[in-house]
Amino acid sequence: xxxxxxxxxTLSLSPGERxxxxxxxxxxxxxFLAWYQQKPGQAPRLLIYDVSTRATGIPTRFSGxxxxxxxxxxxxxxxxxxxxxxxxxxxxLWYTFGQGxxxxxx
Amino acid sequence: EVQLVESGGGxxxxxxxxxxxxxxxxxxxxxxxxxxxxxxxxxxxxWVSVLYSGGTPYYAESVKGRFTISRDSSTxxxxxQMNNLRVEDTAVYYCxxxxxxxxxxxxxxxxxxxxxS
Numbered sequence: 001x002x003x004x005x006x007x008x009x010t011l012s013l014s015p016g017e018r019x020x021x022x023x024x025x026x027x028x029x030x031x032f033l034a035w036y037q038q039k040p041g042q043a044p045r046l047l048i049y050d051v052s053t054r055a056t057g058i059p060t061r062f063s064g065x066x067x068x069x070x071x072x073x074x075x076x077x078x079x080x081x082x083x084x085x086x087x088x089x090x091x092x093l094w095y096t097f098g099q100g101x102x103x104x105x106x
Numbered sequence: 107e108v109q110l111v112e113s114g115g116g117x118x119x120x121x122x123x124x125x126x127x128x129x130x131x132x133x134x135x136x137x138x139x140x141x142x143x144x145x146x147x148x149x150x151x152x153w154v155s156v157l158y159s160g161g162t163p164y165y166a167e168s169v170k171g172r173f174t175i176s177r178d179s180s181t182x183x184x185x186x187q188m189n190n191l192r193v194e195d196t197a198v199y200y201c202x203x204x205x206x207x208x209x210x211x212x213x214x215x216x217x218x219x220x221x222x223s
Binding site for chain 1: 200
C-alpha cells in the first residue's frame with residue numbers, strides 16, 4: 001500500500017497570504033496525484049489532478065506541483081472561503097488518501 | 107446535471123448486514139468507474155471498493171470478503187452490500203465517479219452507517 005503523509009497537520013493563515021501544503025508518498029506515484037478540498041458536512045471536491053491540472057471551475061489561485069514522491073498544493077492569496085481540510089490522493093497503485101491538512105483562515 | 111444520491115445508511119448491530127445504494131443521473135454507471143469511499147467520524151477518507159466499467163470489482167483489504175459492490179444498469183444504480191459489519195465500519199459512505207484519466211471528480215452527499223450494539 002502506498003502511504004501518503006501530509007504536512008503540516010494544521011495551518012493557520014490570514015486572508016491574502018499564501019498557503020503551502022505538502023504531501024509525501026512512500027513510493028513513487030508517477031504523476032497520479034490529486035488534491036481535494038472538504039468543508040464540514042460536505043463531500044470532498046476535486047481541486048487538482050495529475051499533479052498540476054486544475055479541475056473544472058477551480059480558480060487559478062490553486063496550483064499543484066511536484067513529482068515522484070513529493071508534492072505541493074499552493075493556494076495563493078487566501079480567501080476566508082478556503083477554510084477547509086485538504087487531502088492528497090494517489091491512483092498509481094489502487095487508491096489511497098493522505099490524512100489531511102486543516103487550513104484555518106484567521 | 108449529474109447527480110449521485112446515496113441511501114441505505116442507518117444503525118446496524120455488529121455482525122449485521124446492510125445494502126447501500128447510489129442512484130445516478132446524468133451519466134451511466136456502466137460506462138464509468140464507480141467507487142465507494144468512506145469517512146469515519148472525525149477521520150480521513152478511505153477508499154473501499156471500485157467497480158470498473160468492464161465489470162471487475164476490487165476491494166480494500168479491510169472489507170474484502172465482507173462487502174460486495176454491484177451495479178444495476180436498468181436503474182443506473184450502484185450498490186454496496188455490507189455483511190458481517192464491525193464497529194470500525196462506522197462511517198459516512200460516499201459513492202464517487204472516476205475514470206482512467208480523472209480521479210474522483212463527482213461525489214454524492216454521503217450516507218451514514220453506524221455499527222453499534
